[in-house]
Amino acid sequence: MTRTEYPWLLPSALADPLVQELPGDRGRERPRRTVRDWIVDTVAFLFALLIGALVAEASEEAGSPETLLLADLAAGLLACCSVWLRRRWPVGLAGTLIVVSLIMPAAGGAMLVSLFSLAVHRPFRPVAGLGSLAVLAAAAQPFVRPDPTTSTLTNVIAGVLLVLTVLGWGMLVRSRRQLVVALRERADRAEAEAGLRAEQxxxxxxxxxxxxxxxxxxxxxxxxxxxxxxxxxxxxxxxxxxxxxxxxxxxxxxxxxxxxxxxxxxxxxxxxxxxGHRPQPTLATLDALVAESRQAGMRVVLDNAIAEPAAVPASTGRTVYRIAQEGLTNARKHAPGAEVTVTVRGGPGEGLTVHVRNPAPGGPVTGVPGSGQGLIGLTERATLAGGGLEHGRTEDGGFALRSWLPWPS
The missing domain is CATH 1.10.287 (Helix Hairpins)
Incomplete structure (x- = not known):
């Protein structure tokens, strides 16, 4: 998900969860229903129908007049069908069903579904307003259509708790979706920043x-x-x-x-x-680099099969030196105490291969920050020299750095 897909997703919205919009908040701009949407809407319709049928049955057992019972059933059926419009007009539908359910209890199930959808797809202010109206309607409904089989206080408490539970559940779902949207946006930014750092x-x-x-x-x-x-x-x-x-x-x-x-x-x-005026290293100075690392306390094994380092082209020798230098630096930071092996092989016409490897560290390692830019630079250097470079973890948990460079005959 990116801002191109949802242009209304702005940093200001991410900073204030009370005004943040989510995909589907603007009903008229919502894309076509997916398979998941159809399944959810069908379950919501069946739930509203079930609650309406139970309420109608209870009204019939309470001895409600037949005309009022038929009107209640018709209003409940229409209210259940209106559930399919809850994604497009959540505010208007919720307000209408709150008023209808006050007079026709069979519409109560559809009213609860619309309140849940309202809490999911709208910010706090409209939810708080209509939620307060729904709580008042739930408290007043037992007085408008009393049920002789149960006490009025029980009906009031049950209705208010049910409305508050549905509203709280919907707001919880919305908060979770807001968190997912914010994390995805943050991941997109981090990916873009990583790309910029690599380019730099x-x-x-x-x-x-x-x-x-x-x-x-x-x-x-x-x-x-x-x-x-x-x-x-x-x-x-x-x-x-x-x-x-x-x-x-x-x-x-x-x-x-x-x-x-x-x-x-x-x-x-x-x-x-x-x-830029310092002396440039070559393959002949690789021994000095290894000696310097040993003086710093590292265990380094140098296996240099090039009999005449001076015969190696200067640019190739510099690249080999830089690769060995970066490999020793990484081993000193991430695998202190481990023995590092530097191998140099090759000849005129077949190219030059340098291999730096170290096993996994033997003990705990203090976290040393690393951006990986040194390896990016080495890859760029080897590519410009006409060769290539590979690096990564070994099977024993160590690290290996291998590069091949051309050496004209």
Missing amino acids: AQRLAREAIAREMHDVLAHRLTLLSVHAGALEFRPDAPPAEVARAAGVIRDSAHEALQDLREIIGVLRAPDDGEE
Whole structure:
């Protein structure tokens, strides 16, 4: 359920349960009856008919005149048929049946059904007004049509209690429906907010990647500019030196283009102070990350099968480092004391696989807040690098993080 389906459901209505409208409150705007509506209306009709028949039988046993008895039966039958209109005109129908039941007791069952429908489909003020009128009518009815078989006081108390019970039941049903509507609205808002937070996390991850690429490209383009300037100012340099400078320029331009292809479509946010000028990690610095985690008290097992980390493309190495860093951070927060295993496999042409896993924590864990945005950012980073990332719980209750990244041959 959303506001598009029920445009009258506004936050102000949710804040005040006395004025909140529910689906079906506006009878003329109500959609067609469902199967459930037909069943409920049929049960209500049969209930009103049963009460009317019992009251008519009691009137006959009390010796009521035949003409009055026939009139009572006709009024009761019409009142029972009018129950089918209770969803469209609950206020008018309830007011009419209250007056009719004061004179014709056989309409009492239909009057009770209309009061229940009124309490369900209308706010407190009209229910309180007509409910007070119904209580007065229930108290006055034994005096208008006395029953010689029972005392007047008993009839008054029974009638008033019956009216109050029906009104209370209807208001309870309405309150429960209001609660359901409010909870659904709150769930819709929470879902929308979660979607916005996920989009924001993806945008921040893209911006962080763009900042990293900016630093790397700036370094390579600066190197390219230096060697090109040397060739410009030393046209008489030895051929070997010219060839070496040209090779550096070519390699730097090629690597810069490779990195640039990875961030096509990524918007770069304005530079945030000195954050973008820090040295960028690579696969070769993974050992330092593990050593730092061990110094912090973690038990970490590093299984790195890459013999020459420097041969791994810098962008791929950075992504592996960030994945391992996030995996160690999550394990430190959510599984303190558990042994973490970091596995790196792969080679040129087959790609690079990084796997971070930890078992379930051995003892109680203090609740640490986490939004999951780190994993969203890692997924975005791996996707932009041409790979993919998976994460989730393991069968033993632990957590695993696995990613594959391309490594050109």
